[in-house]
Amino acid sequence: MATQIVTFDGEYVDESLRAALPANASGWESKYQIVAIMGPQSSGKSTLLNHAFGTAFREMDDSLGRSQTTQGVWLSRAETCETTPTLVMDLEGTDGRERGEEDTAFEKQTALFAMASADVLLVNMWCNDIGREQASGKPLLRTIFEVNLKVFSPEKKTVLLFVIRDRSKTPFERLVENLRGDLESIWRGITKPERYANSAITDLFELKFTSLPHYEHEHELFVAEAKALRARFDAPANAADSLRATAAAVPISGLGVSLREVWNTVKANKDLDLPAHKIMVATVRCEEIADAALAQITECDELANLLKEAKSAKVSHLASKIEKLTNKALTPYDDEAKYFVKEVREAKRLDLKARVAKTLGEVASMHLEHVRQDIVESLVHEVNATLGDAAAAYVPGKKRSEDRVGFATFLKETFTKLDAQWEERLDESLPTDDLAWADFVVEETKNFHKTIDAIVDSLRKERMNLTIHACERAMERGVSAQAIGLLEEAPRDMWHKLRQMRSSAAEKWNSEVADAVSEFEPSDEEVERVHQNMRNRITEVVDGKSRDAATAALAHMKQAFARVFSKDSKGLPRIWRPLDDVAAINRKAQREALRVLSLLAVTRLDDRADKKGDDAAIKTIETALYGLIPSDAPLTSGVEDGDDATETPSTAEPVAVSLPTEWEDAADDAVILTPAECRTIWLQFESDTLYAVSQAMAAKEAARRALTGGAPIWMIVLLIILGMNEIKWLLTHPLTLFIIVALGLYARAIFNQLDVTSAMQLGMVPGLTVLAAKIVPVGVGILKKLADEGARSWSPESTPIPAAPVGGTVAHAGTDPNSQFAHASGDITSQGVRQRAKPRETVGR
Numbered sequence: 145m146a147t148q149i150v151t152f153d154g155e156y157v158d159e160s161l162r163a164a165l166p167a168n169a170s171g172w173e174s175k176y177q178i179v180a181i182m183g184p185q186s187s188g189k190s191t192l193l194n195h196a197f198g199t200a201f202r203e204m205d206d207s208l209g210r211s212q213t214t215q216g217v218w219l220s221r222a223e224t225c226e227t228t229p230t231l232v233m234d235l236e237g238t239d240g241r242e243r244g245e246e247d248t249a250f251e252k253q254t255a256l257f258a259m260a261s262a263d264v265l266l267v268n269m270w271c272n273d274i275g276r277e278q279a280s281g282k283p284l285l286r287t288i289f290e291v292n293l294k295v296f297s298p299e300k301k302t303v304l305l306f307v308i309r310d311r312s313k314t315p316f317e318r319l320v321e322n323l324r325g326d327l328e329s330i331w332r333g334i335t336k337p338e339r340y341a342n343s344a345i346t347d348l349f350e351l352k353f354t355s356l357p358h359y360e361h362e363h364e365l366f367v368a369e370a371k372a373l374r375a376r377f378d379a380p381a382n383a384a385d386s387l388r389a390t391a392a393a394v395p396i397s398g399l400g401v402s403l404r405e406v407w408n409t410v411k412a413n414k415d416l417d418l419p420a421h422k423i424m425v426a427t428v429r430c431e432e433i434a435d436a437a438l439a440q441i442t443e444c445d446e447l448a449n450l451l452k453e454a455k456s457a458k459v460s461h462l463a464s465k466i467e468k469l470t471n472k473a474l475t476p477y478d479d480e481a482k483y484f485v486k487e488v489r490e491a492k493r494l495d496l497k498a499r500v501a502k503t504l505g506e507v508a509s510m511h512l513e514h515v516r517q518d519i520v521e522s523l524v525h526e527v528n529a530t531l532g533d534a535a536a537a538y539v540p541g542k543k544r545s546e547d548r549v550g551f552a553t554f555l556k557e558t559f560t561k562l563d564a565q566w567e568e569r570l571d572e573s574l575p576t577d578d579l580a581w582a583d584f585v586v587e588e589t590k591n592f593h594k595t596i597d598a599i600v601d602s603l604r605k606e607r608m609n610l611t612i613h614a615c616e617r618a619m620e621r622g623v624s625a626q627a628i629g630l631l632e633e634a635p636r637d638m639w640h641k642l643r644q645m646r647s648s649a650a651e652k653w654n655s656e657v658a659d660a661v662s663e664f665e666p667s668d669e670e671v672e673r674v675h676q677n678m679r680n681r682i683t684e685v686v687d688g689k690s691r692d693a694a695t696a697a698l699a700h701m702k703q704a705f706a707r708v709f710s711k712d713s714k715g716l717p718r719i720w721r722p723l724d725d726v727a728a729i730n731r732k733a734q735r736e737a738l739r740v741l742s743l744l745a746v747t748r749l750d751d752r753a754d755k756k757g758d759d760a761a762i763k764t765i766e767t768a769l770y771g772l773i774p775s776d777a778p779l780t781s782g783v784e785d786g787d788d789a790t791e792t793p794s795t796a797e798p799v800a801v802s803l804p805t806e807w808e809d810a811a812d813d814a815v816i817l818t819p820a821e822c823r824t825i826w827l828q829f830e831s832d833t834l835y836a837v838s839q840a841m842a843a844k845e846a847a848r849r850a851l852t853g854g855a856p857i858w859m860i861v862l863l864i865i866l867g868m869n870e871i872k873w874l875l876t877h878p879l880t881l882f883i884i885v886a887l888g889l890y891a892r893a894i895f896n897q898l899d900v901t902s903a904m905q906l907g908m909v910p911g912l913t914v915l916a917a918k919i920v921p922v923g924v925g926i927l928k929k930l931a932d933e934g935a936r937s938w939s940p941e942s943t944p945i946p947a948a949p950v951g952g953t954v955a956h957a958g959t960d961p962n963s964q965f966a967h968a969s970g971d972i973t974s975q976g977v978r979q980r981a982k983p984r985e986t987v988g989r
Contacts, residue, residue, distance in 0.1 A: 146201050146234070149259070149403060152216035152709035154250065155821055156407045161400045164219045164231070168753070172396045176229040177389035179222070180258035180376065181307075181431050183268030184281070185212055185237030188309060188359060192268065193232050195370035197377075201234045212237065224371075227378040228388055233262060238284060245700050252287050253410045260406045263389035264303045264377075264803040271308050271355070274322050282330060289345075290334045303348040305387065307373075308355040320353045327351065352387070392864040395483030400428035426488035433480045434496040435662045437473040442503055444472070458518075462511050462573045470575075497580035507583055508574055512588050515569045518598050519562060519592075527603055530554060533810060550663030551607060555600060566592050608664045614673060615660050616732055621686050634704060634755045636762075639748035640755040646686050652681045685856035687749055694816035701737035708838065709733035720843035730837055734773050739830060742766040745817040746810045768803055768819070772826050815862045846901070890926065897922045 147160035179197070181189045190201035190213060199220040204213040214236050222230035236257055240252040256566040258265055273279035308319055331345040340348070355374060357365045381387040394402045441447060446469060453459050477496055481489045531551060566589070574581050626645050630638055647919040654675045663676060693700060709729055712718050720726070748758050803819040815827070864871070874881040898918055904911040 146199060146218050148216055149219045149233075150254070150407060152215040152236075152410060154253070158400065158403050158404065160219065161403065164221060165396070166221065169229075169396055172229050174391045174395050175375070176231065176396060177263045177394050178231045178233060178261055178392070179264050179266065180235060180262035181266040182235045182255050182258055182284075183237060183266075183307075184270070184273075184279070186236060187268050187270060189237065189266075189268045190214055190234055191359060192266075192307065192356070192370060193234055196374040197225060197230060197232045198686065199232050199234075201232075201900055217257065222375055222377075225378055230377060232260060238281065251284065255284055255288055256410050259302065260405055260410070263392065264387050267304060267306045268309060269306065271310050271312050271314070271319065274308070275326075281328065282326065285327070286330050286334055287899035289330060290350075301348060303350045303352065303387065305352045305354065308353070309354040309729055310358045315386040316353075316355055318860055319355070323353065324351070328853050336670065343697075361775070370432055393597055394425040395429070398425045398484060401425050401428045423488050426484035427492070430477075430481045430489055430492035433477050434492055434499070437477040437496060438499055438503065440476070441469055441473050441500055444469075446570055447503070447507070450504075450507045451510075454507045454514075455510055458514040459507065459511045459573075462508065462784035463571070463575055466504050466508070469504060470497065470580075482774060494580065497578070501578075501580040501584060501661055502823065508584065509588070511573055512569075512592075515566075516592055516595050517564060519569075520595060520804075523558065523562065523596070523599060524603065525606075526558065527554070531607070533967075548554075550665070551604060552663060552665035555604075559596075574607060591904055596729075604664055608666070609659055611660050611664075612657060612677075615653065615657045615683055616678070619649070619682065623649050623653075623682055623685045624689055627686050629695075631693040631744075632700065632703065634700065634743055636739075636743075637755055637758070638743050638760075639753070639758050640687055642690070643749060643753070646682055646749065649682050653682065654678050683749060687747060690744070690747050690749070694747075696746050697741055697817060697825050697830055698832070700740050700744065701825070702832065704740040704837075705733045705737040705829075707733075707738045709833075709840070718840075720840055720847060722844060722848040724845055724857075726837065726840050730840075731773055732970050734833075735770065738826070739766055741817070741822055741825065743767055745815070745822055746807055747814050747816055750814070752792055761807075765807055769822060769826070771803070772823065893926050894919065894922055897926070 145164065147157075147164045149157055149164075151157065162361055167507070167800055181193060183189050186204055190203050194203065197220075199222060201218055201220065202213055205826060215235055216236055218234045220232050220234070222232050232888070235254045238255075267281070267285075269280055273281075277283075306323055308316075308323075311319075327345060336343070345351070356369050356373075359366045376385050377388040379388055381388050381390050392399075394441050446465075450459060450462075450465065459465065473496060474493065477493060481492065514711070531554060570576055570588075574585060591750050617654055623645075626649070627642065630641055635641065651921065657674055657678050658671060661671075709732075710718055744762070745765055748761070803823055805819060807815060807819065812937040827908075873886070898915055900911075900915065903914045
């Protein structure tokens with residue numbers, strides 16, 4: 145059945161091709177051919193095709209006159225061609241009156257359409273028109289030749305079969321000769337591209353000629369020769385007169401796309417390129433097949449299950465599953481696209497594989513993310529297991545062992561293992577030998593290396609920081625102890641020594657930290673940064689301790705005060721004597737306290753400072769602070785000459801002293817204690833040291849009274865006179881006298897051992913409590929000592945018996961119990977006697 149594929153109005157009808165093809169047309173693949181015919185209107189084109197190929201194209205009815213019969217382009221299957229399926233295309237005739245001026249444009253379009261679509265183009269012409277310009281179709285042939293030069297395919301020549309209708313007595317060879325001459329003339333006159341400038345017409349076109357008798361006058365002969373012409377299309381391709389095409393330009397499945405695109409190109413007045421056309425058809429059709437094949441993958445349940453599985457965990461045997469899904473897409477593609485241009489087919493196949501790989505890439509990416517995570521976890525575990533805790537590995541003052549595996553060395557050995565492990569996992573996860581996955585593999589490998597580099601950098605930074613912090617903690621302990629010692633000692637060149645200590649500490653600890661971080665193979669910039677941070681940290685520690693000391697300036701002042709006031713030149717506790725000048729010693733101790741305050745008022749850790757400048761600046765502050773000590777103020781108050789009352793420190797208002805509002809030549813950030821704060825600390829210091837001064841004055845007064853104390857002489861004489869009777873009674877009762885003397889000595893020994901004076905300084909109630917707790921052990925101890933002394937006195941080994949004087953008897957001293965008790969009591973109280981005797985010797989001198 146004939147169907148119209150291009151309408152009279154020039155519209156292409158997609159459904160017409162499907163109607164013209166039989167049901168089994170899909171089995172033709174590329175083993176079919178297209179035959180088209182062109183020529184003047186009413187020249188018998190449809191009649192020739194119907195007799196030659198058994199088609200049913202509409203023929204002109206002579207009874208209705210000469211008019212246009214075929215409009216547009218019609219297509220039908222040849223019923224008489226048995227060997228090769230043949231599609232026959234009947235074109236609207238040229239030079240018809242129906243189109244008028246538009247006819248020239250449309251006839252060129254249909255001629256170009258037939259040239260691009262058909263394997264064999266029949267040029268139908270009357271014998272009598274040969275030699276004519278317009279009637280023989282020379283202008284149209286010229287157009288075909290010019291366009292074909294632009295679109296010529298070197299792989300195959302275009303077959304032009306000139307059919308000479310209604311042959312006459314003119315020999316066929318002469319007609320062919322005339323036609324060839326005209327064709328050569330047309331060929332020479334057209335504009336050729338540069339690459340075809342020297343080409344002959346036969347190099348690009350396969351010219352064939354045949355003739356037919358008059359249809360009406362020699363009808364039977366016409367029919368017979370038409371059948372003979374048809375036979376040439378069924379003859380083997382290697383036969384001399386065969387017109388059979390070796391293979392169609394496009395597979396039958398792409399013919400609809402081919403015809404549509406060719407007509408659209410022709411209508412757009414674009415140049416027609418047959419090879420490009422084949423590629424275009426193959427490209428469009430292969431893309432359609434590939435899209436359908438890819439849809440099978442994207443919509444299948446297997447892919448959905450893989451995505452679900454890969455989100456939560458690794459996918460087992462992923463490579464085989466990917467290969468299975470890829471084959472699921474490639475198999476139908478290969479079956480349907482095998483008849484299209486090989487280059488396009490293979491290119492689109494690679495593109496399909498790449499699209500499948502991209503579709504499955506989401507699954508692969510999630511799977512490889514789990515793989516990367518496993519490798520990272522194993523790396524972190526191996527680092528911690530092999531290298532241990534970074535902070536614990538550092539031992540202050542101990543060089544790193546050469547045998548110990550360092551971080552950088554360990555990683556160099558580990559990187560090779562990680563790469564091998566990654567390659568192994570890739571082979572298990574992806575078809576790595578498939579070029580479609582090559583870019584994906586490269587990208588994932590880059591991501592793996594980025595991940596490993598990031599983890600390694602994080603581990604290195606973390607472990608290096610832990611090592612540095614461990615070194616800094618050790619430094620802080622050492623430097624803090626040194627700084628605190630200097631700050632408590634507070635020598636005059638304290639700040640100079642602190643700077644020296646800081647410099648030596650920086651040198652020492654920079655060496656320590658450089659050795660500690662050497663296992664990480666730091667760059668020169670990193671080493672310099674670590675050294676600078678260590679220097680800064682040492683400065684911060686020293687500065688922090690100095691500021692802490694300034695904050696506790698009151699305590700440091702008290703320590704300095706105690707060193708001078710409460711201890712003598714030998715560093716022993718001071719024993720106050722009657723002639724000691726408490727006021728002078730107090731002023732000296734206060735000056736020492738103010739000297740410490742002047743040291744702490746301003747920090748002097750600037751590297752540009754020197755000892756001489758420190759001394760001058762500190763002396764300036766010290767001089768200003770010394771003004772807080774009233775030089776002529778009385779130390780005591782409320783005591784007149786000759787009074788026996790105890791002296792107390794003066795509580796008069798302090799003398800108003802004008803301190804500067806800020807320290808001269810001191811930077812704001814270096815000032816720790818302002819003059820106003822120093823004055824406040826001094827007032828608190830005076831208040832806190834008042835009790836110590838009071839105690840010193842009380843001790844001095846006690847010493848003075850011990851030297852000059854006791855009852856007056858007249859009181860002693862009066863006591864003897866008034867107590868004469870009692871004295872006589874005691875003399876007449878020696879035993880009672882002995883008991884009273886013994887008890888007195890015993891009580892005095894207990895009193896001296898109890899140190900009643902010191903105990904009562906604690907207060908009445910605490911002092912009595914202490915004395916009550918000590919009196920029994922002290923009394924028992926004295927009795928035990930008396931017993932031991934008595935035992936040694938009565939022992940024959942320890943007490944020799946002197947020889948008796950001649951003429952008399954001498955009593956042994958050891959036989960007198962009174963002398964034994966007196967001796968013991970004298971030993972017990974000897975220290976107390978010496979203590980009281982010493983001031984008297986001083987007075988005597």
